[in-house]
Amino acid sequence: MIKIGFFGPKGTFSQEAMEKYIDGRNNYSEYDYSTITDLIFAVQNGEIDEAIVPIENSLEGAINITMDMMAADVDLKIKAEMAIPIKENLLVKRGTKKAQIKYILSHPSPIGQCRKYLNVNFPNAIIKCEYSTSGAAEEVANGLGDSAAIGSIIAADVYNLDIAEKDIHDNENNFTRFVIISKNDSPRTGVDKTSIVFSTEDKPGSLYRILDIFNLWDVNMTRIESRPAKNQLGKYIFFVDIKGHIEDDEITDVLTMIQKKTSFYKFLGSYPEFKL
Amino acid sequence: MIKIGFFGPKGTFSQEAMEKYIDGRNNYSEYDYSTITDLIFAVQNGEIDEAIVPIENSLEGAINITMDMMAADVDLKIKAEMAIPIKENLLVKRGTKKAQIKYILSHPSPIGQCRKYLNVNFPNAIIKCEYSTSGAAEEVANGLGDSAAIGSIIAADVYNLDIAEKDIHDNENNFTRFVIISKNDSPRTGVDKTSIVFSTEDKPGSLYRILDIFNLWDVNMTRIESRPAKNQLGKYIFFVDIKGHIEDDEITDVLTMIQKKTSFYKFLGSYPEFKL
Numbered sequence: 001m002i003k004i005g006f007f008g009p010k011g012t013f014s015q016e017a018m019e020k021y022i023d024g025r026n027n028y029s030e031y032d033y034s035t036i037t038d039l040i041f042a043v044q045n046g047e048i049d050e051a052i053v054p055i056e057n058s059l060e061g062a063i064n065i066t067m068d069m070m071a072a073d074v075d076l077k078i079k080a081e082m083a084i085p086i087k088e089n090l091l092v093k094r095g096t097k098k099a100q101i102k103y104i105l106s107h108p109s110p111i112g113q114c115r116k117y118l119n120v121n122f123p124n125a126i127i128k129c130e131y132s133t134s135g136a137a138e139e140v141a142n143g144l145g146d147s148a149a150i151g152s153i154i155a156a157d158v159y160n161l162d163i164a165e166k167d168i169h170d171n172e173n174n175f176t177r178f179v180i181i182s183k184n185d186s187p188r189t190g191v192d193k194t195s196i197v198f199s200t201e202d203k204p205g206s207l208y209r210i211l212d213i214f215n216l217w218d219v220n221m222t223r224i225e226s227r228p229a230k231n232q233l234g235k236y237i238f239f240v241d242i243k244g245h246i247e248d249d250e251i252t253d254v255l256t257m258i259q260k261k262t263s264f265y266k267f268l269g270s271y272p273e274f275k276l
Numbered sequence: 277m278i279k280i281g282f283f284g285p286k287g288t289f290s291q292e293a294m295e296k297y298i299d300g301r302n303n304y305s306e307y308d309y310s311t312i313t314d315l316i317f318a319v320q321n322g323e324i325d326e327a328i329v330p331i332e333n334s335l336e337g338a339i340n341i342t343m344d345m346m347a348a349d350v351d352l353k354i355k356a357e358m359a360i361p362i363k364e365n366l367l368v369k370r371g372t373k374k375a376q377i378k379y380i381l382s383h384p385s386p387i388g389q390c391r392k393y394l395n396v397n398f399p400n401a402i403i404k405c406e407y408s409t410s411g412a413a414e415e416v417a418n419g420l421g422d423s424a425a426i427g428s429i430i431a432a433d434v435y436n437l438d439i440a441e442k443d444i445h446d447n448e449n450n451f452t453r454f455v456i457i458s459k460n461d462s463p464r465t466g467v468d469k470t471s472i473v474f475s476t477e478d479k480p481g482s483l484y485r486i487l488d489i490f491n492l493w494d495v496n497m498t499r500i501e502s503r504p505a506k507n508q509l510g511k512y513i514f515f516v517d518i519k520g521h522i523e524d525d526e527i528t529d530v531l532t533m534i535q536k537k538t539s540f541y542k543f544l545g546s547y548p549e550f551k552l
């Protein structure tokens with residue numbers, strides 16, 4: 001049995017993404033963790049074999065905790081990716097009317113994804129951030145009927161809530177991309193992606209010189225994301241995804257060259273590309 | 277009188293940054309806003325002349341709401357920047373002991389900045405996110421003595437709280453950079469920065485070709501930050517800061533060229549560079 005962990009409790013989009021990744025295979029046993037930190041450390045400590053963690057949302061951007069931990073706190077690889085559409089709903093305790101809602105509870109990401117809806121429909125509600133959409137749903141279920149959660153239809157089922165309004169996300173193009181992390185990455189399939197993180201030397205044009213390497217070898221960069229280096233304001237580390245597998249000849253060459261030209265470099269894995 | 281707005285209530289780091297920016301000048305009147313959204317729209321609507329908004333923290337990274345609104349929702353310019361060191365403290369209602377703390381309240385940024393401290397010292401506490409550190413401090417002041425806020429020493433004064441522990445931030449290099457936004461940017465001083473936001477054409481190497489322009493004209497890029505384009509997973513817009521003023525000849529040329537080579541381009545202002 002492969003032990004796989006997800007950011008729980010049950011009813012989160014992470015669970016939905018995990019089921020899509022497992023795709024009916026019956027050699028997986030599932031474990032839920034209440035924080036992304038605990039989930040990632042559980043793989044590092046060998047408590048579980050794999051974890052599915054959110055890394056990027058099409059409206060809100062990077063999931064910082066995932067990026068920062070992969071860069072600095074653990075030595076794990078990405079072995080797969082997965083993306084699912086995110087549909088947000090306003091969930092209330094059975095019988096609660098919209099006019100009664102004083103508090104709106106959710107994880108910061110869904111709150112960001114429904115910002116315009118909330119500004120228009122609940123300009124006076126107090127927004128409370130919770131660790132997960134499921135946690136918010138549970139709190140609403142146990143509450144006084146003056147609150148609503150933003151979450152999935154699964155969460156409404158799990159916590160026996162009414163759906164006061166469906167599809168309240170501001171933008172239809174709402175997808176979250178997840179990565180499956182493990183001690184090892186994946187073998188070459190021919191349609192792969194590779195993730196690295198690095199910091200450049202502290203002089204003008206140093207990021208340009210790295211991208212120049214991709215250009216020289218005709219390597220296609222699909223994502224670049226900067227995060228603070230944390231040692232000085234204005235210094236950054238860069239997360240880059242490229243097309244190709246580390247076992248491809250030109251990718252091996254490119255990564256060797258990048259390693260030479262950077263002050264910090266970490267290979268985060270090669271894995272099959274997921275297409276929506 | 278110049279009307280300047282800040283992300284309030286009183287006692288936030290935003291207020292501290294504003295006082296440093298105003299620097300004793302007596303032609304400013306101050307207005308506090310309870311959300312960054314309201315604050316930025318207040319400048320757009322002419323309710324106030326200027327606003328000071330956080331844009332980047334040295335540990336947590338970009339302040340997404342500020343970046344997204346500057347790119348898409350308003351037509352405003354950056355006229356100045358300011359950075360201040362952030363010192364976080366554990367604030368409790370007078371007489372509360374650490375062992376009594378069940379809930380920890382703050383804005384998501386300070387929570388992120390004290391992640392390790394919280395994991396070690398309060399592994400079982402429930403973290404509650406609030407809209408501001410001051411809001412958290414106020415809630416703790418009105419609470420049952422089972423909660424703590426993470427916030428500034430000013431907030432402890434304003435809300436009459438005990439400082440249960442000083443300097444609980446994980447990293448000494450904790451600075452927040454603010455920008456002062458207005459309908460107009462600033463005249464050339466000789467030591468300036470310029471901010472732009474753009475999206476590249478949807479083909480491989482298009483970001484590289486933009487950075488190539490900076491390289492050709494020897495322009496120093498001090499920051500690049502990607503944010504989702506919000507219309508498709510895997511598409512991004514890029515925020516870039518460069519050294520120089522739009523009235524400098526080479527900057528004029530560079531920006532003209534970039535405008536030609538991008539599918540979306542917006543000039544966000546030239547302003548004096550602030551040095552820590």
